[in-house]
Amino acid sequence: MKHTDVKELFSDAAKYVGHSVTVCGWVRTWRDSKSIAFIEINDGTSLKNLQIVIEKDKIPESEIKSALVVGCALQAEGLFVASERNGFEMSLRSVKVLGGCPQDYPLQKKHHTLEFLRTIPHLRPRTKYFEAVFAVRSALAFAIHKYFTAHGYKYVNTPIITGSDCEGAGEMFRVTTQPWNAACKTEQEYFDGDFFGAKAGLTVSGQLEGEVAAMGLGKIYTFGPTFRAEHSNTTRHAAEFWQIEPEVCFCDLHDIIEIGEDFIKSIIKDVLSSCPEELAYFDERIEKGLIEKLNAVISSDFAKVTYTEAVEILKKSGKDFKFPVEWGADLQTEHEKYLTEEYFKKPVFVTDYPADIKSFYMKLNPDGKTVAATDLLVPGIGEIIGCSEREADYEKLKAAMVKRNMPLENYTEYLDTRKYGSVPHSGFGLGFERMLMYVTGVQNIRDALLYPRTVGSL
Numbered sequence: 001m002k003h004t005d006v007k008e009l010f011s012d013a014a015k016y017v018g019h020s021v022t023v024c025g026w027v028r029t030w031r032d033s034k035s036i037a038f039i040e041i042n043d044g045t046s047l048k049n050l051q052i053v054i055e056k057d058k059i060p061e062s063e064i065k066s067a068l069v070v071g072c073a074l075q076a077e078g079l080f081v082a083s084e085r086n087g088f089e090m091s092l093r094s095v096k097v098l099g100g101c102p103q104d105y106p107l108q109k110k111h112h113t114l115e116f117l118r119t120i121p122h123l124r125p126r127t128k129y130f131e132a133v134f135a136v137r138s139a140l141a142f143a144i145h146k147y148f149t150a151h152g153y154k155y156v157n158t159p160i161i162t163g164s165d166c167e168g169a170g171e172m173f174r175v176t177t178q179p180w181n182a183a184c185k186t187e188q189e190y191f192d193g194d195f196f197g198a199k200a201g202l203t204v205s206g207q208l209e210g211e212v213a214a215m216g217l218g219k220i221y222t223f224g225p226t227f228r229a230e231h232s233n234t235t236r237h238a239a240e241f242w243q244i245e246p247e248v249c250f251c252d253l254h255d256i257i258e259i260g261e262d263f264i265k266s267i268i269k270d271v272l273s274s275c276p277e278e279l280a281y282f283d284e285r286i287e288k289g290l291i292e293k294l295n296a297v298i299s300s301d302f303a304k305v306t307y308t309e310a311v312e313i314l315k316k317s318g319k320d321f322k323f324p325v326e327w328g329a330d331l332q333t334e335h336e337k338y339l340t341e342e343y344f345k346k347p348v349f350v351t352d353y354p355a356d357i358k359s360f361y362m363k364l365n366p367d368g369k370t371v372a373a374t375d376l377l378v379p380g381i382g383e384i385i386g387c388s389e390r391e392a393d394y395e396k397l398k399a400a401m402v403k404r405n406m407p408l409e410n411y412t413e414y415l416d417t418r419k420y421g422s423v424p425h426s427g428f429g430l431g432f433e434r435m436l437m438y439v440t441g442v443q444n445i446r447d448a449l450l451y452p453r454t455v456g457s458l
């Protein structure tokens with residue numbers, strides 16, 4: 001269908017002024033008066049609507065009537081002109097309704113609550129808010145690919161169906177083609193008859209396969225969906241979310257922290273320059289001071305603190321936390337909030353967590369109690385990155401797995417990477433939706449995904 005994107009019209013206006021143009025889009029709003037009518041049309045390419053001016057004596061009445069309908073899809077042709085109030089607008093010459101829209105269209109008003117919009121995920125991309133969210137989501141993904149490509153990383157795709165639970169937290173969704181079989185006497189008998197002849201699930205992380213790839217390709221990153229059957233019903237947890245997982249050989253914890261900080265700053269910088277209109281909108285509507293916050297993040301150093309120091313800071317805070325602060329216990333949301341929002345007031349890498357609360361693959365520190373791991377916590381969200389140097393020593397890695405009662409037979413290939421030419425290596429996982437929330441100010445992960453999957457809601 002020959003037409004011009006609204007974004008193109010606005011960004012290269014001088015080329016189009018005084019010429020006939022055709023645009024296609026959906027009617028957001030309209031106004032009618034005696035001799036003149038106005039339509040605001042949006043085609044999804046720009047946050048801006050194009051105003052279409054209808055001089056009523058020039059267009060057949062029936063055509064006007066069928067076009068003055070919120071939600072209907074139009075193809076409109078007319079003169080593109082400069083206008084004092086709108087910058088540019090179209091003076092209509094002819095209009096064709098591509099898809100009518102009855103009165104029960106739920107997006108009649110200009111403003112709807114996010115809660116209401118969550119009930120109509122199939123229509124909410126037609127609102128300015130979600131147009132902006134998905135524009136930034138797309139730009140952020142591009143920025144991430146650009147960063148790693150520019151730094152010599154290979155993009156690899158790790159399997160989505162897997163037999164290994166990388167995080168060992170038992171949060172895997174099962175993948176099966178088999179109905180319940182009461183005749184099976186053991187779990188093994190049941191899985192033997194299944195599609196893979198083994199227990200299979202959806203990956204919680206591409207890390208283990210990412211490590212395998214890095215052990216030949218040197219530096220890799222994954223960017224794909226990961227799944228967790230977590231029952232945490234929070235604004236930051238989704239059952240299906242996207243993760244970016246770089247894995248870097250010949251790299252210790254110190255090096256990977258440097259990479260992580262540079263990466264986060266670079267992608268923020270990229271989005272600040274590629275999405276000025278969207279970020280200005282979020283700054284005005286969602287998080288006052290958003291752009292200033294992002295500029296501060298890219299121009300100052302992230303804080304670094306050990307877990308042990310963080311526990312001391314929390315103990316000395318004088319705060320009445322709901323969860324007690326104890327060396328050895330995981331940091332809770334309230335603790336992360338205090339550290340990032342009140343104490344450091346900026347992103348902070350918390351390092352060297354107790355081994356017992358972290359995953360099996362993390363490198364044991366010489367103290368024998370903590371691991372060379374770090375979480376990057378940011379104000380307003382909490383953890384956005386989970387990171388560590390990997391245990392490169394075969395025996396130590398095996399011991400950590402045995403300690404956690406992991407079925408070693410499922411991990412022989414992974415252990416082989418430590419047997420054949422093991423190297424110091426590190427990596428991290430960035431939660432894509434959490435990063436998107438951080439750069440846009442979106443408060444709920446359900447508004448960062450096209451179709452959010454959360455516990456109890458498909």
Ligand code: 4AD
Nearest residue numbers: 205207237238241245383384385386427428429431
């Ligand atoms: O800290 P996590 O569990 O780390 C890993 O999975 C490692 N294997 C990553 C690696 O080293 N390659 O998860 C990484 C990040 C978290 O920091 C968080 O941002 C995000 O993934 N995340 C979630 N995002 C949305 N919903 C959930 N349920 C999430 N769980 C983790």
Ligand code: MG
Nearest residue numbers: 375383385386
């Ligand atoms: Mg984590």
